[in-house]
Amino acid sequence: MILRRTAGRKVAGSVAALAAASLVLTSCSQAEDAATSATDAASSAVATTTAEVVALTVEDNYGTHTLNAPFERVAVTDNRSFEILSQWGVNIVAAPVPLVPKTLRDKINEDTVEANLGTHKEPDLEALVAADPDIVINGQRFERYQEDMQTLVGKDIPVLDFEPRDGEDLPSELIRQTLALGTIFNHEDDAQALVDDFNKALERAKAAYDPSKTIMAVNTSGGEIGYIAPGKGRFFGPFFDMLGWKPSLEVAGGTNNHEGDDISVEAIAQSNPDWIFIMDRDGAIGAKDGVLHGEALIKDNAALQNVTAVKQGNVVAAPEDTYTNENIITYTEVLNAIADAFESAK
Incomplete structure (x- = not known):
């Protein structure tokens, strides 16, 4: 029995030794497999990252740029871009928060961006640098700081500007900006959809307009009524050319003043x-307490009560945030509203 036990122990020991050796070999093999897998995964990750980098060629107001997409840290100072990029879920790390359209402040605010750039009157461009953006979409109120921003963020960070250019057709310029943003942020289909919607609304508004009817466009600001010059004035100015509107009044020396040009209500009435x-x-920047604005300022004005537009209810206001949100989406909404109004009046 003892010999058997001893033999048994020797056999058990041998089995244990073999098992231990096998375990060591298995562990080594598993370790090697794990290392190989880790190496493969790392290689795959590098390959994937490399594959995801896409070289793009984009032309903005300052020339042609070669960009390496995707972009993860986007700074935006252009009011025409906020709604488009927000709709696409683009991560905005820096923005002039006080200038963000009020309809977007639940998405773009001091809690969602890392850097508040202030306003165009008192910009905090150092905050832009601290946000470490990999691209800056500039324009409109911040155009004057283009060179300053480029110098601060460095030549390797693109600072792009797609603001509609003077002397160019506005619809084409809005489309140019939208398609460029779609290319940069890999939303080509979404950009094309916005363009298609805009074109449809434009054609609809053109078809609905009766060319015998005269048009007056105004800007209400600080309780005052300003004249929007056909072809030149802010926002509604280009509509005269876009839709073939016949102005009820043409004032020499019309401008694109942000409050409109001076005009008397008597001149409008006449x-x-x-x-x-x-x-x-x-409506966009906040009216003073007790001051009439928008439609009320027109409809409640005693001097305008006998004007055809007021008597027939042909007074149409753009969305309240238009002044800070003049992008292709806003233009599409307004064009459709115009078409609705013209069609219902026929």
């Missing part, structure tokens, strides 16, 4: 427009 279109600046 021109007797069939339609009045309003961009309410107060």
Whole structure:
């Protein structure tokens, strides 16, 4: 029995030794496999990362740029871009928060961005540098700081500007900007959808307009009514060319003043427009307490009560945030609203 036990122990020991050796070999093999897998995974990750980098060629107002997409840290100072990029879920790390359209402040605010760049009157460009963006979409109110921003972020960080250019057709310029943003942020289909919607709304508004009807466009600001010059004035100015509108009044020396040009309500009344279109600046930046603005400023004005547009209810206001949100989506909404109004009046 003892010999058997001893033999048994020797056999058991041998089995244990073999098992231990096998375990060691298995562990080594597993370790090697794990190391190989880790190496393969790392190689795959590098390959994937490399594959995801896409070289793009984009032309903005300053020339042609070669970009390496995707972009993860996007700074935006252009009011025409906020809604588009927000709709696409683009991560915005820096923005002039006080200038963000109020309809977007639940998405773009001091809690969602890392750097508040202030306003165009008192910009905090050092905050832009601290946000470490990999691209900057500049334009509109911040155009004057283009060179300053490029110098601060460095030549390797693109600072792009797609602001509609003077002398160019506005619809084409809005489309140019939208398609460029779609290319940069890999939302080509979404950008094309916005363009298609815009073109449809534009054609619809053109078809609905009766060319015998006269148009007056105004800007309400600080309780005052400003004249929006056909072809030149803020927002509604280009609509005269876009839709072939016949102005009820043409004032020499019209400008694109952000509050509109000076005009008396008597001059508006004498021109007797069939339609009045309003961009309410107060609606976007906040009206003073007790001050009438927008449609109320027109409809409640005693001097305008006998104007055809007021008597027939042909007064149309753009969305309240238009003054700070003049992008292709806003233009599409307004064009459709214009078409609705013209069609219902026929």
